[in-house]
Amino acid sequence: MANKFLADFPILENVVYLDNSATTQKPLQVIKAVENFYKKFNANPHRGVYNLSIQATKIYEDTRRKVAKFINAKSSSEIIFTKNATESLNLVAYSFALANVQAGDEILITIAEHHSNLVIWQMVAKSKGATLKYIYLDADGNLSEKDFAEKLSSRTKIFAVTQISNVLGLINNVKKFAAKAHEVGATVIVDGAQSVPHIKVDVQDLDADFFAFSAHKMLGTMGFGVLYGKKNLLENMQPFLRGGDMIEYVEEQATTFAELPNKFEAGTQNVGGAAALSAAIDYLNSIGFAEIERIEKKLTTYAISELKKLSYIELYGCENLNNKIGIVTFNIAEVHPHDVATILDAQGVAVRAGHHCAQPLMNFLNQNATCRASFYFYNTKADVEKFLDAIKQVRKVMHIA
Amino acid sequence: MLEDIYTELIAEHNQAKENRRTLENPTLTERGHNPSCGDDITLEFKIEGDKIIDAAFVGQGCAISQASTDMMIELLRGKKLDDAKRLAELFLAMIKGEVTDDSELEELEDAAALKNICNMPARVKCATLAWHTFKTMTK
Numbered sequence: 335m336a337n338k339f340l341a342d343f344p345i346l347e348n349v350v351y352l353d354n355s356a357t358t359q360k361p362l363q364v365i366k367a368v369e370n371f372y373k374k375f376n377a378n379p380h381r382g383v384y385n386l387s388i389q390a391t392k393i394y395e396d397t398r399r400k401v402a403k404f405i406n407a408k409s410s411s412e413i414i415f416t417k418n419a420t421e422s423l424n425l426v427a428y429s430f431a432l433a434n435v436q437a438g439d440e441i442l443i444t445i446a447e448h449h450s451n452l453v454i455w456q457m458v459a460k461s462k463g464a465t466l467k468y469i470y471l472d473a474d475g476n477l478s479e480k481d482f483a484e485k486l487s488s489r490t491k492i493f494a495v496t497q498i499s500n501v502l503g504l505i506n507n508v509k510k511f512a513a514k515a516h517e518v519g520a521t522v523i524v525d526g527a528q529s530v531p532h533i534k535v536d537v538q539d540l541d542a543d544f545f546a547f548s549a550h551k552m553l554g555t556m557g558f559g560v561l562y563g564k565k566n567l568l569e570n571m572q573p574f575l576r577g578g579d580m581i582e583y584v585e586e587q588a589t590t591f592a593e594l595p596n597k598f599e600a601g602t603q604n605v606g607g608a609a610a611l612s613a614a615i616d617y618l619n620s621i622g623f624a625e626i627e628r629i630e631k632k633l634t635t636y637a638i639s640e641l642k643k644l645s646y647i648e649l650y651g652c653e654n655l656n657n658k659i660g661i662v663t664f665n666i667a668e669v670h671p672h673d674v675a676t677i678l679d680a681q682g683v684a685v686r687a688g689h690h691c692a693q694p695l696m697n698f699l700n701q702n703a704t705c706r707a708s709f710y711f712y713n714t715k716a717d718v719e720k721f722l723d724a725i726k727q728v729r730k731v732m733h734i735a
Numbered sequence: 736m737l738e739d740i741y742t743e744l745i746a747e748h749n750q751a752k753e754n755r756r757t758l759e760n761p762t763l764t765e766r767g768h769n770p771s772c773g774d775d776i777t778l779e780f781k782i783e784g785d786k787i788i789d790a791a792f793v794g795q796g797c798a799i800s801q802a803s804t805d806m807m808i809e810l811l812r813g814k815k816l817d818d819a820k821r822l823a824e825l826f827l828a829m830i831k832g833e834v835t836d837d838s839e840l841e842e843l844e845d846a847a848a849l850k851n852i853c854n855m856p857a858r859v860k861c862a863t864l865a866w867h868t869f870k871t872m873t874k
């Protein structure tokens with residue numbers, strides 16, 4: 335069966351693209367939205383009173399409302415636009431955590447975090463004299479609830495967790511963990527970089543205090559990200575970056591800041607990126623997450639069951655497929671992941687190899703590096719078959735009997 | 736293309752065990768790694784006068800990085816230090832595509848087989864790791 339999405343993704347004609355956790359491809363609708371903005375509406379938003387600037391402002395602010403609805407924020411003033419998930423998390427670390435964490439406090443994160451939800455917490459812990467603690471995983475790759483219960487305490491001021499690991503693809507029960515973290519008075523920061531593109535997210539239902547994600551992993555363009563924060567928290571925070579657009583009054587020696595969300599959006603913003611995210615959300619909504627999940631589950635289940643037939647394949651976090659998105663992390667015995675990726679690439683299959691920006695997790699898994707195939711709704715069974723065929727060539731190419 | 740890279744010679748050097756060991760009282764030792772891909776080696780050289788009398792390495796990484804290290808160790812063992820430095824420069828020039836004449840590259844022995852890596856930008860760092868590490872060690 336022909337892939338009904340293929341017409342929207344011309345780039346997919348020439349490659350089996352299985353690195354969707356790193357970034358997704360962009361449909362023509364998104365590419366056209368960017369073109370349309372620069373062709374017809376380009377002006378500096380928030381600054382001019384002329385029509386073009388008003389149009390640019392409208393595109394930008396309409397996207398904010400659309401994002402708020404997409405993740406069910408209470409108000410669009412709780413949506414702050416950034417450059418990517420990494421910047422969103424840094425904003426929380428610098429403007430919230432540095433002001434609220436004190437010596438002797440504890441910051442609790444998980445061993446499965448991406449470096450962008452890890453390195454910042456080392457910084458906060460070090461500069462405040464706080465302790466950084468890790469929750470480890472059960473044998474199946476899921477967060478250990480026992481370890482969480484043991485490490486959460488009244489000293490825990492920050493609990494930062496990814497909703498979905500970019501290596502294992504397992505969905506953490508953030509709602510349950512957040513409720514327990516709130517009981518001890520911790521602030522809950524959720525990395526949604528891998529969840530928002532693949533499952534329906536409701537930030538109020540999760541009860542996340544802060545929630546970060548990137549547009550480029552969900553059909554949008556690079557250089558555009560989102561931070562959701564509860565209004566009462568954002569209102570009491572100092573700005574992250576200072577300059578134009580984020581001010582109310584500027585005098586020689588003092589400045590008052592703009593209201594939310596502008597307080598956190600200094601300088602000219604990426605309106606083209608907002609136009610792209612708006613079109614990306616429309617595209618995802620037109621398919622629906624039930625369908626996206628169904629397609630990804632089918633591909634993942636098929637890929638894993640076939641890989642399990644190959645005795646030389648080692649899989650990570652692939653035992654229980656119920657709470658897993660389309661990420662398959664694996665190794666081939668006696669072959670380094672970089673060689674695997676090169677050999678797959680020569681057969682037109684793009685996978686990621688390396689530490690996936692999660693070195694502490696690699697260490698925990700006792701692996702120097704792994705291969706990762708990650709699916710999106712536009713992948714097909716034929717893609718998985720080509721991937722499997724390519725995998726079966728690897729040991730031959732490497733001259734291993 | 737793939738066959739030009741993953742040759743049997745590369746496979747042999749990748750799997751070879753003889754040079755994977757540590758030396759007693761090495762004169763020079765240096766660790767090198769590619770943070771982006773995780774190749775990680777430590778070279779150990781024993782020098783007497785101006786001559787490399789023994790060389791070995793430990794480490795892990797992709798086939799290209801490991802084979803290249805093994806080839807370098809075999810090539811440099813027994814050489815005068817100055818000759819070894821010259822050969823390392825020749826190897827790096829080959830990978831950059833600056834020296835292409837096979838007769839000139841003959842001196843590199845098995846390591847000349849890595850010539851085609853210059854067509855694979857993503858893997859150049861793997862092939863040159865050992866040689867850069869050697870350069871740093873003997874600076």
Ligand SMILES: Cc1ncc(COP(=O)(O)O)c(C=O)c1O
Pocket residue numbers: 355356418419420421448450451496498499500525527528548691
């Ligand atoms: C779980 C997770 N968190 C954070 C990030 C960082 O995203 P970005 O590089 O877009 O800031 C990624 C992307 O690789 C990710 O997978």
Ligand SMILES: [Zn+2]
Pocket residue numbers: 672769772774796797799800860861
């Ligand atoms: Zn390598």
